[in-house]
Amino acid sequence: MVETYIPKFLDEALEIVSKRDSLLFAGGSDLMIKNKSWTGDLNITKPTVFIADIPELKEIFIEDNTLYIGACATIDEIMESDIVPRYVKDVVETMASPAIRNTATLGGNICNSSPVADSLPLLYASESSLVLEKKGSSRIVDIADFITSPGRNIIEGDEILTKIILPLNNFNKILFKKVGTRNSIALAKLSFMGMADVDENNNEIKDIRLSFGAVAPTIVKNKHIEQEIISYKKLDEEKISTIINKYASLIVPITDQRSDKEYRKEVALRLLESFLKSLC
Ligand SMILES: Cc1cc2nc3c(=O)[nH]c(=O)nc-3n(C[C@H](O)[C@H](O)[C@H](O)COP(=O)(O)OP(=O)(O)OC[C@H]3O[C@@H](n4cnc5c(N)ncnc54)[C@H](O)[C@@H]3O)c2cc1C
Incomplete structure (x- = not known):
């Protein structure tokens, strides 16, 4: 017993x-x-x-x-x-x-x-x-x-x-995406959380947080890249592509019964791109 x-x-x-x-x-x-x-x-x-x-x-x-x-x-x-x-x-x-x-x-x-x-x-x-x-x-x-x-x-x-x-920060742009076989009752193939505080007067990025689930042994979040984005203040195509390349080296998924590593990486980076473009 x-x-x-x-x-x-x-x-x-x-x-x-x-x-x-x-x-x-x-x-x-x-x-x-x-x-x-x-x-x-x-x-x-x-x-x-x-x-x-x-x-x-x-x-x-x-x-x-x-x-x-x-x-x-x-x-x-x-x-x-x-x-x-x-x-x-x-x-x-x-x-x-x-x-x-x-x-x-x-x-x-x-x-x-x-x-x-x-x-x-x-x-x-x-x-x-x-x-x-x-x-x-x-x-x-x-x-x-x-x-x-x-x-x-x-x-x-x-x-x-x-x-x-x-x-509780003042984030006014938030995107959470859980990519799974169904919306719920399914474990994530991958997930993405983007949160940003964008100045509504001049569209400058004052703060940003980016994290990715199920694409590495632990959650991917990188303070240095976030600081770099804040230092840009505004994003354009070239800066977005630089940022995506930086995250590409941190996103190292595995293939398992839920998904394969290529799909996980591709979708994670596309979600990142879509969130960053929404801040432009
Ligand atoms: C059918 C099914 C579907 C699921 N779907 C999802 C899903 O979509 N997304 C998802 O994220 N998870 C999912 N889960 C996993 C699970 O439901 C969650 O991880 C849940 O939040 C675990 O909480 P719990 O209270 O049941 O933890 P428990 O099973 O009670 O504990 C989990 C572990 O944490 C330890 N623990 C618990 N509380 C404490 C504490 N306060 N201090 C220290 N140690 C502690 C326990 O000792 C144990 O090691 C699913 C599980 C099932 C069975």
């Missing part, structure tokens, strides 16, 4: 994980797949801590122009929140199916750390950070430093991801 814990509060959960090498179970939508044996039974052997209903992990609020989302807020709860901006909802509502969105959490999507996770291009582009808590201390890490390779991240066994910190 696997030991199971259903802590009511965060302190209690942190106490348990500080003492036992355990498995955190939020919505379970990734865990149920990963731990299914060939007979269909669940094959979990570690003490399991159910964290989905801990109130501190479900809070969603805005403070100082920053959106805080509790790690165990479900995708449905994020979609139904009155304070979550539309562009955030547009991203999460492409995930899975209504039944899965009802239990799947944002924290689980991040901690599963798949390069195809739908929330990640948005979180990278927004330069979000994560609050990792353990008994007696906490640390804040940038999302880009959290995920190290497919399925791997830097969270320690006695830590819980408690909050996602998403800065």
